[in-house]
Every structure is written in structure tokens, then in C-alpha cells.
Amino acid sequence: MDDKKNIILFGYGSFGQQLYKNLVEAGHSVRVVSEIDENIEFALKSKTEITKINIKRDDDIKSLEIDQDKHIIYCAMTKTANNVFLVLSLRTMFPRAKIISISNSFENTRKLKYVGVNNVIDLYETTARRIANTRTKPAVTRALDEIIYHQNDLKMAEIKLSEVSFVNGKKISAVPFGKYGIILVAIIDQELGNELIFTDNRIDHKLDAGDILVIVGKTKDIENFQEILQADDLLI
Amino acid sequence: MQKDNLQFFIKFAYFLESSLKYRAVKNFFYNILENDDYKYKKYFDFFMIFVVLSSVTILVVDVKEHIPQWLDDFDLYFVTSVFILEYLLRFWLYSDIHKMIIDTYEESLYFDRPISKINLIKEIVTSKLDYMVSLPAIIDIIAILPSYRGIRVFRVLVLFRAFKLLRYTRSLNGFLSVLKNKKYELITLFTLFAFFIFISGTMLYVFEGANNNPNIHNLFDAFYWALVTISTVGYGDITPVTSEGKAVSIFIIMTGIGLISLVTSVIVSSFSERLEVLREDRVINELGKRKSITVICGYGLLGKLVAHDLEKEGVDFVVLDSDKNAAYEADKSGYRAICADATKGEVFESLNIKSHISHVLCLTSDDVQNSFIAINVKSLNEDVELTVRCSDKEIANKLKSINIDNIVVPEDIAGMMGAVYAGEPAAFEVLLSMIEDKDRTQIDEVRVEKESFMDEAFFGDIDFESLRLIVLGIFRRGKSNNEAGNFIFNPRVDFKIKAGDDLICIGYTAAIANLKSMGQSDG
Numbered sequence: 001m002d003d004k005k006n007i008i009l010f011g012y013g014s015f016g017q018q019l020y021k022n023l024v025e026a027g028h029s030v031r032v033v034s035e036i037d038e039n040i041e042f043a044l045k046s047k048t049e050i051t052k053i054n055i056k057r058d059d060d061i062k063s064l065e066i067d068q069d070k071h072i073i074y075c076a077m078t079k080t081a082n083n084v085f086l087v088l089s090l091r092t093m094f095p096r097a098k099i100i101s102i103s104n105s106f107e108n109t110r111k112l113k114y115v116g117v118n119n120v121i122d123l124y125e126t127t128a129r130r131i132a133n134t135r136t137k138p139a140v141t142r143a144l145d146e147i148i149y150h151q152n153d154l155k156m157a158e159i160k161l162s163e164v165s166f167v168n169g170k171k172i173s174a175v176p177f178g179k180y181g182i183i184l185v186a187i188i189d190q191e192l193g194n195e196l197i198f199t200d201n202r203i204d205h206k207l208d209a210g211d212i213l214v215i216v217g218k219t220k221d222i223e224n225f226q227e228i229l230q231a232d233d234l235l236i
Numbered sequence: 237m238q239k240d241n242l243q244f245f246i247k248f249a250y251f252l253e254s255s256l257k258y259r260a261v262k263n264f265f266y267n268i269l270e271n272d273d274y275k276y277k278k279y280f281d282f283f284m285i286f287v288v289l290s291s292v293t294i295l296v297v298d299v300k301e302h303i304p305q306w307l308d309d310f311d312l313y314f315v316t317s318v319f320i321l322e323y324l325l326r327f328w329l330y331s332d333i334h335k336m337i338i339d340t341y342e343e344s345l346y347f348d349r350p351i352s353k354i355n356l357i358k359e360i361v362t363s364k365l366d367y368m369v370s371l372p373a374i375i376d377i378i379a380i381l382p383s384y385r386g387i388r389v390f391r392v393l394v395l396f397r398a399f400k401l402l403r404y405t406r407s408l409n410g411f412l413s414v415l416k417n418k419k420y421e422l423i424t425l426f427t428l429f430a431f432f433i434f435i436s437g438t439m440l441y442v443f444e445g446a447n448n449n450p451n452i453h454n455l456f457d458a459f460y461w462a463l464v465t466i467s468t469v470g471y472g473d474i475t476p477v478t479s480e481g482k483a484v485s486i487f488i489i490m491t492g493i494g495l496i497s498l499v500t501s502v503i504v505s506s507f508s509e510r511l512e513v514l515r516e517d518r519v520i521n522e523l524g525k526r527k528s529i530t531v532i533c534g535y536g537l538l539g540k541l542v543a544h545d546l547e548k549e550g551v552d553f554v555v556l557d558s559d560k561n562a563a564y565e566a567d568k569s570g571y572r573a574i575c576a577d578a579t580k581g582e583v584f585e586s587l588n589i590k591s592h593i594s595h596v597l598c599l600t601s602d603d604v605q606n607s608f609i610a611i612n613v614k615s616l617n618e619d620v621e622l623t624v625r626c627s628d629k630e631i632a633n634k635l636k637s638i639n640i641d642n643i644v645v646p647e648d649i650a651g652m653m654g655a656v657y658a659g660e661p662a663a664f665e666v667l668l669s670m671i672e673d674k675d676r677t678q679i680d681e682v683r684v685e686k687e688s689f690m691d692e693a694f695f696g697d698i699d700f701e702s703l704r705l706i707v708l709g710i711f712r713r714g715k716s717n718n719e720a721g722n723f724i725f726n727p728r729v730d731f732k733i734k735a736g737d738d739l740i741c742i743g744y745t746a747a748i749a750n751l752k753s754m755g756q757s758d759g
Contacts, residue, residue: 004659005658005659007658014627014647015646015647015650015651017647018645018647018648018650018651019647019650019651019654019655021651022651022652022654022655023654023655023658025655026655026656026658026659028655028658028659072657072658074654076654100654100657102650102654104537105537119657119661119664121650121653121654121657121668122650122672123646123647123650124537124538124541124646125541125672126646126649126650126653126668126671126672127538127541127625127644127646127649127650128538128541128542128544128545129541129545129671129672129673130644130649130671131538131542131597131599131623131625131642131644132542132545132546132549134621134623134642134644135530135546135549135551135595135597135623136545136546136549136551137680137681138681139681139711139723139738139740140679140680140681140740142711142721142723143679143708143709143711143723143725143740144667144670144671144679146723146725147667148649148652148653148667149652152723152725154725156656156660156663156666156667157660157663158660158661158662158663173701178726181726182726183706183708183725183726184706185666185706185708185742186662186666188662196662196665196666196669198666198675198677198706198742198743199706200677200704200705200706200742200743200744200747212662214660214662214663214666216708216725216726217725217726218725
């Protein structure tokens with residue numbers, strides 16, 4: 001989980017700036033690309049490295065030397081039309097690249113998906129749901145806030161089970177997650193494909209190497225838990 | 237002696253002012269007669285409508301049939317006394333005499349000069365006279381007159397009782413106000429009508445009045461003919477016989493068609509203009525009966541999504557937007573919508589912000605506008621929970637300093653999500669599905685009710701596994717409303733759950749609903 005990614009961020013508007021900040025805080029290396037002079041000026045002022053390109057020209061994009069197996073590409077331009085166009089050009093050039101884009105409506109999400117984006121963050125959908133939740137589920141909002149913004153050290157993380165781990169071959173119910181101050185929320189069980197499954201106890205999955213666990217816990221407990229997982233056997 | 241009299245009145249005025257009973261009685265009558273929000277007013281309205289209609293019916297039946305004595309007595313004594321009583325009550329309610337006396341007395345004490353009795357009486361009389369000459373009061377008094385059986389013509393005035401209906405039916409009032417709105421246009425048109433009727437009536441009288449036409453006896457007949465013709469009614473009882481008269485007819489018919497269509501169009505357009513207002517009045521009336529309304533200010537991209545979500549959750553809400561098209565669009569989607577400026581106090585007051593509004597969401601795309609609305613709302617009622625959308629960090633900080641409950645920065649949430657995606661795509665997906673609530677697996681809160689099976693239970697004793705739920709933690713409310721409360725993540729097995737706690741659960745919709753229903757009973 002702590003392998004830091006190389007990220008190319010297109011767009012440095014209000015959302016781009018925020019995203020840049022969050023990505024850098026998470027320890028990733030980010031390269032910012034923009035085509036609006038104003039944003040470039042702003043970036044230079046805050047000493048952010050930025051490249052100016054014209055997204056309509058393929059040569060400009062090629063000059064960025066994107067490695068589709070290494071980079072994650074974020075399309076965060078203010079205008080959704082630009083994002084759609086950018087995803088289209090990127091996808092034709094880099095069929096295997098991981099591309100994520102922002103969207104401002106359900107409509108545009110559909111268009112972005114059509115041109116081949118891997119994931120979409122809908123700026124308004126997430127916000128709207130949150131606002132509605134402050135009205136209907138205030139406690140959930142508070143809890144989610146703590147998890148998303150890492151308040152009180154609480155966070156959500158994922159752990160990929162390595163070849164050597166004491167939980168390999170065990171059923172979920174046989175692993176005392178709670179004892180380590182951790183709650184298992186979902187897993188990706190490699191035997192069942194790449195689908196994310198919530199572990200609300202309907203099926204007791206068997207854990208294997210390669211499975212991904214999504215857990216919630218305090219940062220310290222998560223780190224602790226990871227170390228314990230490395231041990232090939234443990235006296236419980 | 238006279239001085240004693242005055243002293244007595246002043247004393248009595250103070251007695252009334254301090255008497256809770258007097259105030260309660262007056263307040264009760266005020267509510268039942270004037271306060272549309274009062275629960276029982278509508279029963280009184282129905283009663284008055286019944287009284288009015290019965291009295292009009294008696295009059296009409298009386299024309300040809302003989303009505304029984306008891307009905308006549310009912311009309312004479314009961315209806316009349318109800319009307320007189322109503323008139324006197326309204327007369328009494330219109331202003332407070334005792335307050336005027338106290339004011340004058342205190343003023344005289346302040347300036348240290350004797351009470352001017354004449355001024356006081358003048359003030360009292362003018363205030364009451366104000367009421368007596370107002371149109372509804374005049375209608376009321378005329379409606380009482382037909383009870384005097386001495387003069388036959390008075391019987392017709394019973395119809396004025398029908399006018400009283402206006403007071404008790406709000407929709408009729410709405411329509412009258414429509415016409416009032418176009419007063420200037422209508423007066424102009426009717427003046428024009430009168431002018432043409434006068435001209436052509438006089439002309440016809442000049443041409444045919446002198447024995448040419450046996451049907452026209454005097455100027456009144458000629459005017460009558462002109463009105464019947466210009467209005468395109470055309471009875472045909474009087475027709476011009478000379479060619480000059482026919483020429484006048486041609487002229488008056490042509491202008492008549494034009495004028496009639498003008499009047500019609502003025503009234504129709506006025507209605508369509510007012511329809512919006514009438515609809516909004518209805519929205520406000522509808523909402524008036526509900527407590528804890530949520531107000532959405534701004535029906536843009538975000539407003540639409542939030543409205544959709546709240547509708548799904550069954551929350552009572554109303555959309556405000558100063559843009560007519562946006563308000564219209566919200567109305568078309570089936571939401572309650574009002575086209576109004578949310579930065580003004582007026583609309584919030586008409587929605588009873590003091591008692592009926594619980595949440596206000598400021599969702600316009602302009603941060604400054606949102607803060608302005610937020611400040612407006614807070615200054616009207618501090619207890620309303622505010623959620624403000626704000627993209628600018630500096631404005632957000634300012635808003636925090638004035639105790640805005642929730643500040644939502646769209647870029648913030650999405651930016652955080654974007655960062656999670658880079659390192660942990662699976663966690664990203666979990667978070668997204670929790671926030672967007674699209675999966676069948678949801679995150680929800682379940683309140684622990686008093687004396688339910690969870691109340692006072694240890695966390696470890698409840699088998700959430702067999703309930704097919706993941707419990708992330710417990711949200712415990714603060715002791716007072718101002719205290720924010722705590723989220724207790726992953727509680728220990730010996731954690732004691734209390735009534736009022738919220739369990740944060742992840743699970744299938746059905747599993748959550750199951751726990752909710754279990755929490756209500758003590759099963």
C-alpha cells in the first residue's frame with residue numbers, strides 16, 4: 001500500500017489544486033499539466049512544477065513522455081468537455097493507462113465512461129450525497145468524515161495479502177480483526193474475480209495470497225496489523 | 237368628579253393590560269377571526285359560510301314559496317345576531333383602546349403635563365373609524381341591514397351577505413387581487429368603453445330619438461342600446477332604423493370587438509402573471525402545516541441532486557431560487573418551489589423560520605451569495621442548522637467563525653477521494669460506494685431507542701455477525717445540543733450502549749431495516 005505512485009495531473013483549477021495538495025500529502029510524486037496561463041502563473045507562485053501544453057495537439061501530449069504502465073493519469077480540468085476530449089486522446093495513445101477523471105454530472109460520467117476512463121469522481125454527486133446525508137444521516141456523515149479526512153487518526157486502507165501470511169488459507173471468521181483494533185469492511189477475493197465484496201458476513205470467504213483486504217482502523221493499529229500479517233505463523 | 241372618571245379609566249386600562257385572562261380571550265378571538273394559521277379558524281370559516289348561504293337561500297326561496305315561520309325566525313334572530321356579534325368582535329379587535337389610554341397617560345407623565353382628553357378621544361375615534369370605513373366592515377354592516385323588515389328594498393341587500401363569503405374563502409380573494417393588480421389598465425379600458433357608449437348613444441339619440449324609432453323613448457334607451465351593441469351581446473330589442481343610425485352601429489360594433497378582446501387579454505394575462513404567485517402562496521400554505529422543513533437555496537447542478545436525494549428519503553423540503561426558470565424547473569420536477577431572493581428575510585419569514593424551518597442548505601454556485609444567505613438565515617433564527625457549499629478556503633474560514641454548522645467544499649471531498657484512488661483503488665471504491673450510496677450495501681445509522689434490546693446492553697453481547705452487519709462504531713451525542721458528540725470507532729466488548737446512541741452499520745438494505753425495526757420494539 002505504500003508504493004508511491006507517479007501521477008500526471010491535467011488541470012490546475014480549484015479542483016486540480018486541491019487534488020495536487022492531497023496527492024502530495026499522500027506522498028505521491030505529481031506532475032501538473034495545464035493549458036490556462038492563469039493557473040500556470042498561480043502554480044509558479046506556489047512553487048509547483050507545471051508544464052504548459054495544448055491538449056488538442058497530440059505532439060504536446062507525447063512530449064510529456066507518459067509511461068502507461070507506470071503513471072496514473074488524472075484529468076481534472078475545469079471544463080468537463082476538455083476532460084472528455086483529453087480522455088479520448090489519452091486512451092487512443094495509451095490503451096493500458098490508468099485514467100481517472102472528474103465529472104460534474106451523471107450525463108458527463110456516461111460520456112467519460114464511453115471514451116474509456118477507468119474511474120470517475122463526480123464532483124457534485126459526492127457532494128450532493130454528503131449534503132443530503134447531513135440532513136438525513138448526521139451520525140454517518142460524522143463517521144465518514146473522520147475516515148475520509150483521517151480525523152482522530154482513523155483511516156481506511158487496503159492490504160494485499162502476500163505469499164507469506166498467517167491468515168492465508170483461513171476463513172475470515174477465524175481471524176480476530178477486532179483484537180487488533182481493525183474492522184474488515186470489504187475484500188477482493190481473487191478466486192471470485194476482481195469484484196469488491198463487502199464482508200457483512202453473508203459468505204465466510206477463505207483468504208489467500210493476492211486477496212485485497214479493505215480495512216478501517218487507527219493508523220498505528222493498521223501499521224501494527226501489517227507487521228503481524230507478515231509473520232508466517234502466529235499464536236492467537 | 238371628572239378627574240375621578242379619568243383616573244378610573246386609566247386604572248381600568250392598566251388592569252386590562254395586566255390581566256392575562258383578558259389577553260387570552262382577545263387573543264383567542266383574534267386567532268379565530270383573523271389568524272389563518274390557527275388550527276380551528278377553518279371550522280369557524282365553514283360555520284360562517286353556512287350561515288351566509290342559508291340566509292341567501294331563505295331569501296331566494298321566499299320570493300315564490302312560503303317559508304315556515306321558524307326559518308324566518310332563524311334568519312331574523314340567529315343569523316342577525318351572529319353577524320352583529322361578528323361585527324362587534326372585529327370592531328373590538330381592530331385596535332386596543334386601553335393601550336391608547338396608557339400611552340397617552342404615560343406620555344403625559346413623561347412630559348409632566350395634563351392629559352389632553354380631546355386628543356385621546358380623537359385618537360380612539362379615528363382608530364375605530366378607520367375600521368368602520370374599511371370595505372369589509374362596510375359590507376358587514378350592510379349585510380346586517382336586511383334584518384330590518386320595515387323596508388322591503390333592504391331584502392335585496394341580503395346579497396351583500398354573499399360578499400362576506402370573500403372573507404372566508406381564500407381562493408376568491410386571490411382572484412380579486414388579480415383584478416386589483418391590473419387596476420390601471422382596466423380603468424383605462426372601462427373609461428374608453430364609457431366614452432364610446434356616450435358618443436354613440438348620444439348620436440343614435442340625435443338621429444333616431446325624435447319619433448323615427450318607436451323603441452327609443454329617451455337617452456337611457458339609447459345608452460342601453462349602445463352598451464348591448466358594443467359588448468357584442470346584441471339582444472335586438474332596439475335596432476337602428478335610419479341609415480345614419482346604422483352607420484353608428486357599424487362604428488360601435490367594430491370598436492366593440494376590439495375593446496372586448498382587449499379587456500379579455502388584459503384579464504387573462506394578469507391571471508397568468510399571478511398564477512405563479514398564487515401557486516407559491518399555495519406552497520407556503522401547504523408547508524405551513526409541517527414542522528421541520530428543509531430549505532434548499534439554489535437549484536443548480538448541486539441543488540438538483542440534493543433535492544433528488546431528499547425526495548427519496550422522504551424529507552419535507554422547499555426549493556428557493558431567485559431565477560424564475562430554475563424555480564419553474566424545480567416545480568416541473570414535482571418539488572415545492574418558490575421563486576424568491578434567499579438573501580432577503582421576507583421569504584423565510586413567510587415560511588415561518590422561527591418555528592417551522594429546521595435546516596437550510598445554501599447550494600448556489602457563488603460562495604459570496606451562499607455566505608450572504610447563511611448570514612441572513614442565522615440572523616433570523618440561530619437555531620436553524622445550516623449547510624453551506626463553499627469552494628473558497630478564505631470564505632470558508634470566515635463562515636466557520638460565525639458558527640455555520642456544516643461547510644461543504646466539493647473540491648475537498650473529491651480531492652481527498654482522488655488521492656485515495658492513487659494508492660488504494662479498492663479502498664477508493666469502498667468509500668465511493670459508501671458516499672454515493674449506489675450499491676445494495678449501504679452505510680446507515682440506527683438509533684438505539686429507550687428500552688429496546690440494545691439499550692443498556694454491552695456491545696459484545698449483541699451478535700451483529702448473525703444480523704449480517706458490520707458495525708463501524710457508535711456515535712454518542714453530546715449532553716447538550718451544542719456539544720458535537722463523539723464517534724467511538726470499534727467499541728470494546730464491554731462498551732455499554734445507551735439509548736440515543738447511533739450505530740454506524742454497513743450492510744444490505746434489508747439487514748439495516750431489520751435492525752431498525754428490532755430496535756423499536758424490545759424483541
